[in-house]
Amino acid sequence: MEPSQASPAKNPSLAKDAFEPVLIAFVCNWCTYTAADLAGTSRLTYPDNVRLVRVMCTGMVDPQYVIKAFLEGADAVLVSGCHPGDCHYINGNYKARRRILLLKQILPRFGIDAKRLRLTWIGASDGIEFARTMTRFVKDIKEIGPCQARLQPAI
Amino acid sequence: MIASIQTKNQSITRTLQDFFSDLLKTGAVDAVLVPSRISKSPYVKPCLVTSADQMDPTVPLGPGFFINAGPMVSRLTRTRADATIGVWLRPCEVRAFVELTKLRQGGRQDVVILSMDCPMALSRKDYEDWAAQGEGGLGDVDKWIHTVYQKPVTQVDAWSTARACQVCEYPYPVNADVSVMLLGADLDKEIPVRADTEKGEKLLAVLDLTDNGQEPAQRKALLGDLTADRTAAFQAMDEEMLTRTGSIDALNRFFSACVNCHNCRSVCPVCYCKECVFNTDAVAYAPAQYLSWADKWGQVPLPNDTVFFHLTRLAHIGCTCVGCGQCTLACPSQIPVADLFISVTRNARKAFDYVPGRDDAEPLPLSVFQESEFTDIVGMGNKEVT
Numbered sequence: 182m183e184p185s186q187a188s189p190a191k192n193p194s195l196a197k198d199a200f201e202p203v204l205i206a207f208v209c210n211w212c213t214y215t216a217a218d219l220a221g222t223s224r225l226t227y228p229d230n231v232r233l234v235r236v237m238c239t240g241m242v243d244p245q246y247v248i249k250a251f252l253e254g255a256d257a258v259l260v261s262g263c264h265p266g267d268c269h270y271i272n273g274n275y276k277a278r279r280r281i282l283l284l285k286q287i288l289p290r291f292g293i294d295a296k297r298l299r300l301t302w303i304g305a306s307d308g309i310e311f312a313r314t315m316t317r318f319v320k321d322i323k324e325i326g327p328c329q330a331r332l333q334p335a336i
Numbered sequence: 337m338i339a340s341i342q343t344k345n346q347s348i349t350r351t352l353q354d355f356f357s358d359l360l361k362t363g364a365v366d367a368v369l370v371p372s373r374i375s376k377s378p379y380v381k382p383c384l385v386t387s388a389d390q391m392d393p394t395v396p397l398g399p400g401f402f403i404n405a406g407p408m409v410s411r412l413t414r415t416r417a418d419a420t421i422g423v424w425l426r427p428c429e430v431r432a433f434v435e436l437t438k439l440r441q442g443g444r445q446d447v448v449i450l451s452m453d454c455p456m457a458l459s460r461k462d463y464e465d466w467a468a469q470g471e472g473g474l475g476d477v478d479k480w481i482h483t484v485y486q487k488p489v490t491q492v493d494a495w496s497t498a499r500a501c502q503v504c505e506y507p508y509p510v511n512a513d514v515s516v517m518l519l520g521a522d523l524d525k526e527i528p529v530r531a532d533t534e535k536g537e538k539l540l541a542v543l544d545l546t547d548n549g550q551e552p553a554q555r556k557a558l559l560g561d562l563t564a565d566r567t568a569a570f571q572a573m574d575e576e577m578l579t580r581t582g583s584i585d586a587l588n589r590f591f592s593a594c595v596n597c598h599n600c601r602s603v604c605p606v607c608y609c610k611e612c613v614f615n616t617d618a619v620a621y622a623p624a625q626y627l628s629w630a631d632k633w634g635q636v637p638l639p640n641d642t643v644f645f646h647l648t649r650l651a652h653i654g655c656t657c658v659g660c661g662q663c664t665l666a667c668p669s670q671i672p673v674a675d676l677f678i679s680v681t682r683n684a685r686k687a688f689d690y691v692p693g694r695d696d697a698e699p700l701p702l703s704v705f706q707e708s709e710f711t712d713i714v715g716m717g718n719k720e721v722t
Contacts, residue, residue: 243613244648244651244652245613245644245647245648245651245652248644248647248648248651249644252643252644252647253629254632265707266707272705275705275706275707276702276705278705278709278710278713278714279688279701279702279705279710280651280702281713282687282688282710282713283651283654283655283684283687283688283701283702284651285687285713286654286683286684286686286687287647287650287651287654287680287684290577290578290581290582290679290680290683291581291582291583291584291586291587291647292582292583292584292586293584299715299716300713300714300715301714301715301716302714314716317716318716321716329583329584329585330584333584333585333588333633334629334632334633334635334636334637334640335584335587335588335643335644336629336636336640336641336642336643336644
């Protein structure tokens with residue numbers, strides 16, 4: 182992202198009718214990233230508001246990654262990995278689920294709507310599911326509007 | 337078993353000092369860890385005492401609480417020492433230690449935990465005032481003791497107890513081997529002590545204390561009043577925190593005086609990482625990064641990563657904060673860090689039905705999982721993907 186693009190003063194994307202949210206998606210290498218790859222090779226499209234961050238497992242997504250994403254101006258964060266039972270590292274996704282649950286208790290205390298943080302399971306063969314999820318998430322966040330941390334530094 | 341220790345010369349401090357001496361003399365323990373004054377300063381620190389005639393500077397009960405001894409007991413039990421150590425801890429120190437043992441940072445095998453109905457604590461500034469008005473460089477400890485154990489109070493003379501103490505959920509021993517039940521006791525006469533474990537029974541047996549005491553008649557009712565008062569105080573604090581930190585803007589304002597000294601982390605008994613990520617190169621940004629942030633918002637405050645640091649810590653100790661209030665005591669900028677941390681964590685951990693320090697057998701929520709749980713947080717909303 183070009184820094185100048187995100188400045189609220191300069192950025193018309195924050196105007197209500199033309200709001201273009203920034204979504205950060207932490208996707209696991211073995212399932213959701215592979216699904217994204219499949220979506221691409223299948224010529225499926227989804228909004229370009231989503232920035233993917235490939236991680237080896239959702240179990241390695243420390244809460245601080247999610248917090249940093251929000252404080253740096255993400256309007257929403259998605260953590261997405263393998264279906265239960267499919268984790269390449271046996272149980273990383275179960276651990277991720279508890280961390281996301283904890284974050285969903287903490288972030289709303291500071292005005293960050295719990296709906297802005299999602300956890301999904303998208304398997305390697307779910308290219309269609311991947312594109313659908315991204316489209317749906319972007320649509321939801323457009324309705325909720327920009328996150329406050331995007332408008333002012335809170336880092 | 338419940339026994340009672342006869343009060344000597346109407347001094348609770350002297351009686352407890354003699355109690356610790358007896359523990360050493362009888363060989364019930366090889367050492368005791370107890371708060372003690374350093375070179376006649378009013379400040380107390382947990383000291384490891386092995387000599388029975390070194391008890392004079394100890395202050396077993398008082399409003400001085402400047403380090404949570406939980407991690408100190410963790411240090412003393414990191415590996416087996418081939419010795420038994422009696423540790424005299426406030427309830428929140430016991431609970432912090434229990435949390436550390438769950439992380440394998442210490443173990444209970446070599447310690448006998450003695451805990452008490454808590455005498456509460458003063459803020460650093462109030463403590464200095466309180467100490468300055470007493471004799472011998474220390475405030476009137478006996479008056480403190482006789483005031484706080486008669487009925488629920490948050491004020492002794494002109495001094496208000498720390499807010500963390502005013503909202504404390506466990507002002508009485510949980511998970512100790514021996515509980516000293518001061519609340520409601522006739523302290524001029526005796527101090528009732530209760531063995532809660534086999535280890536505790538053994539300790540009291542060595543001292544030849546007989547099972548003739550009983551829990552102070554008033555104690556149960558007083559504990560009920562205390563809990564009610566503190567629950568109400570917590571709710572008020574929680575609402576205040578929601579108002580003061582309910583948005584990013586408000587949160588920024590709350591932490592605006594923070595200088596990133598990270599003292600709150602240093603004194604936090606459950607901030608357990610050997611190496612904190614905020615001490616690593618992960619936060620050693622390139623100069624261009626700062627300029628990029630400044631360009632993004634028009635300005636960036638330096639040092640940065642202030643709110644980020646606090647929110648990260650909040651997430652990391654979200655289930656394990658014992659509410660001891662040390663973070664507020666240690667803050668050089670007088671930010672009520674503990675008020676925020678206690679409010680947020682006490683609500684957040686409900687999701688896991690977890691209470692830190694309550695039970696050794698309760699695993700840390702983020703260290704375990706079940707296959708079928710919390711399925712409702714997964715998915716995009718309408719269509720649940722599990």
